[in-house]
Amino acid sequence: MSLLEVKNLKKYFPLKGGILSRTTGQVRAVDDVSFALEHGETLGLVGESGCGKTTVGRSILRLIEPTAGQITFKDQNLLELEREELRKIRASLQIIFQDPFSSLDPRMNVGQIIAEPLRNHLKISRTEIRDRVAYLMERVGLHPEQMRRYPHEFSGGQRQRIGIARALALNPLAIICDEPVSALDVSIQAQVINLLAQLQEEMNLSYLFIAHDLSVVEHISDRVAVMYLGRIVELATDKALYQNPLHPYSRALLSAVPIPDPEIRRKKIVLQGDVPSPINPPSGCSFHTRCPECKAVCSRQEPTLRDMGDGHWVACHR
Amino acid sequence: MSAHTKPLLEIKDLHTRFHTLDGAVKAVDGIDFEVYPGETLGLVGESGCGKSVTALSILQLLPCPPAEIQGRIFFEGKNLLDLGKEEVRKIRGNDISMIFQEPMTSLNPVLRIGEQISEAAKIHKDMTRREAWRWAVEMLRMVQIPGPGSRSRQYPHKFSGGMRQRAMIAMALSCNPRLILADEPTTALDVTIQAQIMTLLQGLKDDFKTAIVLITHDLGVIAEMASRVVVMYAGKVVEEAPIKELFKDPRHPYTQGLLGSIPVIGRKERTGRRLQEIPGIVPGPLETPLGCRFHPRCHKVINRCCDQEPPMIQLAEHRRVSCWLEA
Numbered sequence: 001m002s003l004l005e006v007k008n009l010k011k012y013f014p015l016k017g018g019i020l021s022r023t024t025g026q027v028r029a030v031d032d033v034s035f036a037l038e039h040g041e042t043l044g045l046v047g048e049s050g051c052g053k054t055t056v057g058r059s060i061l062r063l064i065e066p067t068a069g070q071i072t073f074k075d076q077n078l079l080e081l082e083r084e085e086l087r088k089i090r091a092s093l094q095i096i097f098q099d100p101f102s103s104l105d106p107r108m109n110v111g112q113i114i115a116e117p118l119r120n121h122l123k124i125s126r127t128e129i130r131d132r133v134a135y136l137m138e139r140v141g142l143h144p145e146q147m148r149r150y151p152h153e154f155s156g157g158q159r160q161r162i163g164i165a166r167a168l169a170l171n172p173l174a175i176i177c178d179e180p181v182s183a184l185d186v187s188i189q190a191q192v193i194n195l196l197a198q199l200q201e202e203m204n205l206s207y208l209f210i211a212h213d214l215s216v217v218e219h220i221s222d223r224v225a226v227m228y229l230g231r232i233v234e235l236a237t238d239k240a241l242y243q244n245p246l247h248p249y250s251r252a253l254l255s256a257v258p259i260p261d262p263e264i265r266r267k268k269i270v271l272q273g274d275v276p277s278p279i280n281p282p283s284g285c286s287f288h289t290r291c292p293e294c295k296a297v298c299s300r301q302e303p304t305l306r307d308m309g310d311g312h313w314v315a316c317h318r
Numbered sequence: 319m320s321a322h323t324k325p326l327l328e329i330k331d332l333h334t335r336f337h338t339l340d341g342a343v344k345a346v347d348g349i350d351f352e353v354y355p356g357e358t359l360g361l362v363g364e365s366g367c368g369k370s371v372t373a374l375s376i377l378q379l380l381p382c383p384p385a386e387i388q389g390r391i392f393f394e395g396k397n398l399l400d401l402g403k404e405e406v407r408k409i410r411g412n413d414i415s416m417i418f419q420e421p422m423t424s425l426n427p428v429l430r431i432g433e434q435i436s437e438a439a440k441i442h443k444d445m446t447r448r449e450a451w452r453w454a455v456e457m458l459r460m461v462q463i464p465g466p467g468s469r470s471r472q473y474p475h476k477f478s479g480g481m482r483q484r485a486m487i488a489m490a491l492s493c494n495p496r497l498i499l500a501d502e503p504t505t506a507l508d509v510t511i512q513a514q515i516m517t518l519l520q521g522l523k524d525d526f527k528t529a530i531v532l533i534t535h536d537l538g539v540i541a542e543m544a545s546r547v548v549v550m551y552a553g554k555v556v557e558e559a560p561i562k563e564l565f566k567d568p569r570h571p572y573t574q575g576l577l578g579s580i581p582v583i584g585r586k587e588r589t590g591r592r593l594q595e596i597p598g599i600v601p602g603p604l605e606t607p608l609g610c611r612f613h614p615r616c617h618k619v620i621n622r623c624c625d626q627e628p629p630m631i632q633l634a635e636h637r638r639v640s641c642w643l644e645a
Contacts, residue, residue, distance in 0.1 A: 048508035048509065048510060048511075049508055155599045157599060158599075185364040185365055185535065185600065186364060186535060186537075186576060186579055186580055187364060187575060187576065187579050187595070187596035187600075188599065189579070189580075190578075190579035190580070190581075190593040190594065190595050190596070191595050191596075191597075193581070193593055194592055194593055194595055197591050197592065212508065212509070214509065214583065215538075215580070215581045215582060215583050216581050218581065218583045218584075218586075219581035219585075219586055219591070219593070220581075220591070242583055242584065243584075252510060253509060253510060254583075255513075256509040256510045256512065256513035257509055257538065257583065258512075258516070258536065258538030258539045258541065258542045259538055259541060259542070259582070259583070260537040260538045260540075260541045260565065260577070260580055260582060261541055261565055261582075262541045262542075262561045262562050262565055263562065263565075263566075268513050268517065270510075270513050270514055270517055271510045271513075271514070273464075274478045274480060274481070274511070275508075
């Protein structure tokens, strides 16, 4: 059985307008997304800005209340839980945020930040808390002597380590990593990626790794889902996706990644135009307006995610 | 890029300092490099290495004080630092122009796009308002903005990120400059839009023979665009190499570390999941280490690195490295 199962997840944000602020439309940020996260695996979720990948991550934890769907974790549907039950279950399902500057309370010192989940969930003494915080700090490569320092005294990479220590505090089963390295410099990015990989091995963690950088996602993931305008268009093992992308969008996306090797010259598939607005997504396949391989059926009928064998799923008429 | 061609831009011993209450911050500390007509030079480094300040110093876009620029910047034989304000103005936006990183904040939100693009043509090419506007529409067409006529009458908030960057490029190109300083031109953009902008820049460069200084931290973008690379660390040049040699045979431990620390698609099968790390962090501008600035993070450090600054070793033409291991 999968650790986390997301079924038909939808999140429509209402658009308010006029003096009575009536709902005048909807932003379909996430539109019918389904996937499963297995024990100990990393599932990458990639897509360009505005594709809904962050909304998926936050909806799973109900930091954003989803419009519809089903999220099964530890045999419970998270969307049916009461506040208190949800709070308890969040001990095993944690999140690391993108921005290491705004996701830490500037008025709490590092010790307090990492201890907060411990104090909220466990009834343990202060010395036990301090020992656990010191242990966690060492685990993520920080010095426990820095416990009394405040977030502003740390660099971006170190702050991200604080965020990771906080997420690890309660021995979670799964962590949602929402762009954990995109705000960091390349050399620091490698440190954090290595740390995440090492922690996963040692603690058998599962990651839902949300990022826009395809090289980073390929590096860390076992399977990858590609999102476009609120939908998953392709889902496959990292190898299958990167060597044999089936969806025209995945192909264009991959060909657009600059390769750090001047000897390799590839032909890029340059997509025309911008991503359409999710307020008025195109009819049929939402990618058909930019698709180089568009057929007549694409503008009429919405493609469903089909299994092409070996767990390679794609939503395309071709 | 042989010895016969004269460089378009020649930077010699450039120092840019900022005087602050905590003391003088040496953002750029004695760098040299040249740019030849029609080439794309990559300027690589992490945040805080001084690459953007270098570009801003060339165009003298830094308020002095607190900034203090010393050294020589020759553009077509003239030292820009000797010129008066008015003379620099004639060059800025005309012979040398700049593309900024953030297309969101570097356009004026209260002026129409056409107004902003036509400004340079009005000043430098003595065009009338109407001519300049027509010119701006042409520029928008050239950077492939659909419906350039109606788009030129819109304000920046109506443009998407990629379109704003195109408008910035149109502005930079509007006076046919011989040199463009592109400061992280694609960093704020999604990959598919980045591919559009890179293809566009490459095409325009080929058509107009403009030289580009491409400032970025993204080695993938460098590999695809640049012909020669200068690597900076903490305000200094640590290595220079033609593009292929830099990737095949990086000599400075910092360059080696940078190349090893980026994930490359398809490489983990061979090298495993562990990326090469550069330990520690980039030193702050007020805590520059003694000796080689990279020595606290270097895995090949030897004794003299800690107290003596390494000399610049010229290995070949356009091939130099500043490291004691090569001395």
